[in-house]
Amino acid sequence: MINKEIAKILYEMSILLEMKEVGFKPRAYEKAADSIESLAEDIGNIYKHGGLKALEDIPGVGPSIGEKIEEYIKTKQVKEYKKLKKEIPVDIEGLVSVEGIGPKTILRLYKKLGIKTRDQLEKAAAAGKLVKGGFGKKTQDNILKGISFLKKEHGRYLLGEIMPIAETILEKIRALPEVQSAEFGGSLRRMKETVGDLDFIAFSDKPAEVVEKFLKFSEVKSIYSKGRHKALVRLSIDIDADIWVLDPKSTGAALIGWTGDKQHNIALRTLAEKKGWMLNDYGLWRGKTLLASKTEEEVYKKLGMDWIPPELRENKGEIEAALEGKLPQLIGYDDIKGDLQVQTDWTDGRNSIEEMAKAAKELGHEYILITDHTKSLAMTGGSDEKRLVEQMAEIDKINLKFKNQNSKFKVLKGSEVNIMPDGTLDIDDETLAKLDIVGAAVHSKFNMSEKDMTARIKRAMENPNVDIIFHPTGRLIQKREAYKVDMDDLLKTAKRTKTVMEIDAFPDRLDLKDEYIRKAVEMGVKLSIDTDAHVLVHLQYLKYGIGQARRGWAEKKDIINTRSWQEMLKLLK
Template sequence: MPVHNADLAAIFEEIADLLEIQGANPFRIRAYRNGARILGDLPHEVRLLVEQGEDLTRLPGIGVDLAGKINEIISTGRCSILERLHRELPPHISELLKIPGLGPKRVRVLYHDLDVQTIEQLRRAAKDGRIRSIPGFGEKTELNILRAVEAHANQSRRIKLAVAAQYAESICVFLRSIPGVQQVAVAGSFRRMRETVGDLDILVIASSGSRVMQSFTGYDEIATVYSVGDTRASVLLKCGLQVDLRVVGQHCYGAALHYFTGSREHGIAIRRIAQQRGLKVNEYGVYHGFRRVAGDSEESVYQAVGLAYIPPELREDRGEIEAARAGRLPHLVELSDLRGDLHAHTTASDGHDSLHDMALAAKEIGLEYLAITEHSRRLAVAHGLDSLQLARQCDEIDRLNEQLCGITLLKGIEVDILEDGGLDLPDSVLARLDIVIGAVHSGFDLPRAKQTKRILCAMDHPNFTLLAHPCGRLIERRAPYDVDMLSIIRHAGKRGCFLELNAHPERLDLLDIHCQMAKEEGVLVSINSDAHSVFDFHNLRYGVGQARRGWLEKKDVLNTRSLTDIRSLLRRTMSV
């Protein structure tokens, strides 16, 4: 069975979690967490490096010990340290970590103080009022835990888009290798670039007589075959992801791709329009009575019902049909439109690669400029910079820019927004920078009015340029903080500053609906990687997908501008 980077990252995260529950050495725990992040962010499969005999210690942050664990997992499918930890701890204790708001430290306290080992025991402890008695928890925390447990019970399993991509791309490579297969496409929420994916819908065009289903159901990563026929199969992968495969003919490929891409609401709306025209739309085509009038391409399906082609990312029944009917569909931003990245970290704070290496990696993917924005001093866990350290880095950037060709580094900082709305570094230091990114890294549970006032106050700072990851969410790990986003967007418009769309797959923040709001208010959005290594720039594609879901065009995105134009815009913001 192929071992994907997501599998390796998940194993290292689980090891770190279990070690933290045990109370192990913090440096050992951090090594596994860093390893998980590095593996999760790599754009190429580590197993291929192992098969080629590459030295894994050449990967940033991967030492001899972690390299040995990776080789063990890939070669045997097992991890001895994880198996040992499972023997030493209760069998279901890691399930508690799936409850939002419960990290390993809290799980450790609950386990040691209340002997809570399962989600059901956690629910009972919360209902009985026993959690509030633990120092550091309290009645409010207990109520939040109970609500999170109940929400978890009603939640269907979904995985992050970037993780789903690893499995989808591997399956597609496998399917294309089957004799007779002519075309493979992934439909569903994956094609619509939803931030999480519940299952994978895959369509295949194959020549008559090809053994697609027989080959597919023998795929190494399949745990269970739910059903299989001549043209359809439904399976469960060992990672827990369901995959539905359909073999379709070329003549109905467009109709099938449209039907299985969804969304459900969009499909219903299209079928309603078709009915008004005396037509019927299904997965096999568009019909007038018994006569088939369209379906070989998606364009033909939309044309048959009197609409322009609607990109998959817009198909959520949120105004796209009306826009298509009126000829007002946006020309959505493309990855190739990005000319720079305005949020990146190096080894000076919590990044994994040097200033020079980050610059070369950005140049290699075609970027013209890269803003280096380390964390500020208050975020000690990320080795944030103080005024003197930041000044030294600015000097280093100036020296490096004299040597670089084809890429320009901009001087910046990701400065903490304090609870009173102040910034974490003095004006005299911030004024020297090209860009100042303000970010909330603490106080996530402030009341809505106070959180909103805090951010608005920070945006009024004369050196403030860009609001980083504006909702503060981590997908499936931390909910967005409660804030009046419309007020923030409108204030950004009045102030003349910008909003970030953080492309990291765990963030994808701005939300798509907030991208639309920013577009309507004329506020430019910067699609940034928040890169912490040379491998992270590939995450920009997920940010572009989120921007497209938010109806953003090239003109709506700040970092589609040239270096000259971006410098002019940044100077104008910081001179307000």
């Protein structure tokens, strides 16, 4: 798939055009990049079967951008992009990955200090040159902190970034006539928030043929090694992947061995050894006698355990719970009935309320909550009280349209209200009381002390209008660390005030993290799973939030939006 290559070019063009202060175009290119990056189908195939017109059917892609995509598909280059890069020859991808670095800062760094790369930026900041060049000491320190954080995260990829291509490859493996079944392995199957590489396990009586066909997939960039049963390759999206092709008779044992983390697998094998048995990727054995191997359920049962969902296989109490028959009935991937964080073009979203609603309805949702930003977040064009009231009237009109179409779909009125440094909100209580659901979030002053940040969020929870705390720790995976909070104290306050804690499903957030979700579940705090969608394709991110919830041992009853909107509202303040 060349989707990622094209999306990167369009995204970088948006940044370059913004540097040149070109009106409107930067947002258009960014919107197109978002759409293309989220496509499940190879854009090359879309063009092959439908030409330029099919490209223009992709959300956000008009004639001009469509022609540039066509140009890249045909020539592997975009002339306008090359021209822009020649004018401003900077490593955009490397620089914007640093927290706080945007188009204007990149241009200023280049013009004042000649900085083109992240390495040059780090050296300049470490030498104090940014301050000498007119940047503040705090900015310089934050840049060094951001670069240090990126180094720690190097070599791993966001789950939501990798999953679309991984799913495409898995379906191609499953479609091979020689393959009886195939599955992901490792951290991908466990739905870890980041993955280091991709593992595919296929089951076939003709392993060599499967390996050879895998090596011819268009996604394979280069081959490190290959054998009769396995191969290790580099994919076109610059991540390593391996495939193992095993005897179908060992499906269950192999999937267990390839899915659990090291500690889970050691614990299972130790349990088998205590019984005088041996567990490996080919089966559970007593001497040379095969006891179980065909299915995961069969192997776990023989060990005296319930089947353990893949997301839990990290030796964090799941083995003991399985032995005692006390595993949770995890929330299912089809259990969510509505999305409770959706932004629109009223602020920093790309689509209208009606467009987002129709897209959600097509996905099978029963409702969405519109949660545009509020006035103190000026960069998003946040709404004030007057504009919120106007938006409520617009939502009433859209709901009436659905009703006249005999549809039961519901658009709920909400907002993502900003929690100010002192814990107050930037919208008055009279206006908030008119909304169906109020979400509140921290968007500034991330460097407060743990004590002050905890007090800030707790004060917001005490507001009778605040129903949900959105992305409660503020982290951006691989870009920004979570701000410091006393999570135990927050969860106690959430329980007492009936405040819901969000599991933000956006791939670079997945906030709350799994360990906090488990604490919330144990304490009886209600949770929501929301996409934080800003464009139509983001509505498909729910599965990542559900995976995160499952990793946190959450059940359907723990998540408020597994209910109808009428029943869900009864759970709130």
